[in-house]
Amino acid sequence: MLSYYIENKVHLSHWEPERTADFYTEERWKLSLVQSRVAFESGNEVKFAVINKQRTEVIGVCNFTNIVYGTFQACNLGSSIAKKHEGKGYMLESLEAAINYMFTVVGPHRIMANYIVGNERSGALLKRLGFENEGLAKSYLIPISIRS
Template sequence: MSEPIRMRTARAVIRLLDVEEAELLRRYRVENREHLAPWEPLRSDSHYTLAGCQQAIEAGLEAARADRGYPFAVLTPDASEMIASFTLANVVRGVFQACHLGYGIGRRHEGQGLMYEALDAAIRYAFGPLDFHRVMANYMPRNDRSGRLLERLGFEKEGYAKRYLKIDGVWEDHVLTAKIRTQA
């Protein structure tokens, strides 16, 4: 990761956060704590503190440097507010060339097509500069909105995993999907 990763869409700037921007992340997490809780693991109180956000950003920057994961922030064009986040995580290179995609959007920004816009850019980046062959994304069957978003982005269902991830304290089933790069 020699130069900063930056993507632009019609309504957003997408990039890794700098440690000095931890307040942006903290505000997003605090404002969306209840909204995102049903779709995320249980979070400790430190997850919502400035120090916790600084640690998360530092860990994310190190993961990107090591090509293990890329935690992106989706920001307003002036970078004054965090709209959403997504991570290209669990990077595996070699013969697999794949990652998992996880994402969430702030309550105030739902239903405007912003997550589609951001993830469309993310997938192009994943198949372009990051040179992935496969991007996998999984969702809980009750999350119809996420299922429709992934389908619209071209992800195909590949399976069903019972009690796959512990979300909000409960082992949840997940629909497994993936998108494969079309060219070699």
């Protein structure tokens, strides 16, 4: 995970929050992975690492966070792909599998995703996945969702 974020630091800086120096340390990632496991086991989030077919490299991530149960039953999707793997269909394949897992195993009725207006690739990908545009947050992200 650390290598993925270091190698894609500039690429991801356009789409993700500003990161502090400790984000790029092994200590931080050891703690983050423990926290992610606890959050998964408690049902609060599901995070996937997308790895290459040889299982030697993380090439992307997709995260389902803010999982809400009860009447709302929804969550948020976030994802990214390594710069060198853009346009190869890996994120589409990964998100199809991850979304299927979420709807069949976790059971939300709704998955919401936001993307920055200028990120046309993300917008097109979400549309191909069946997400519908629900509005525009003019100074931040575009909220869209998919329902089971």
